Amino acid sequence: MSWLLSYWKPALIAVLCGLVVWWFSHQRYTAGYSKANAEWALKWKQRDADDATALAKRQAEARAEEQRRQGEIDAIRKQASQQLAGVQADADRARAASRGLHDRADKLARQLADRERACGAGTPGRSEAETSGAVLLADLFRRADDRAGELAREADEARARGLACEAAYGSIATTPKR
Secondary structure, eight states: OHHHHHSHHHHHHHHHHHHHHHHHHHHHHHHHHHHHHHHHHHHHHHHHHHHHHHHHHHHHHHHHHHHHHHHHHHHHHHHHHHHHHHHHHHHHHHHHHHHHHHHHHHHHHHHHHHHHHHHHTTSTTOOHHHHTHHHHHHHHHHHHHHHHHHHHHHHHHHHHHHHHHHHHHHHHHSOOOO
16 A cells, blocks of 8 residues: 555556546547448438439339320220220111011011912811911021021120220230330
């Protein structure tokens, strides 16, 4: 202890010098740390701003692409509606022509049945069922023609809808134009 009492001033100066050096080093370290933090914060802010700009650009491109595709789909839908209207008009014209043919076939069947009745009036044992063969054929023709018209209309509609569906898929499946 006597040694401490005799050298307390140089020991105090050494401790104070050590504290000053520590304090100066600590200040330099925190200044460098703060500077590095500020630089990184600035880089992160810049990166966040770049990400936000890129996101806005991608969203705008996606909206434009969606609007382009929706416009194509609307145009395809309009064209399909026009085609279906054309198919319906064709079916109506075919139905009208078919009615004319049916009427003519009925008229011919009645004429033929009348002739058969007139020729077979004197024949004993001839039934009414035998004389209606022409009427039966005319009825069979009418039914077959009606069914063929229905099938043709359905086939035309299915084709128009299929082409519209194919065009819609094709417009969506293509890569966006940039």
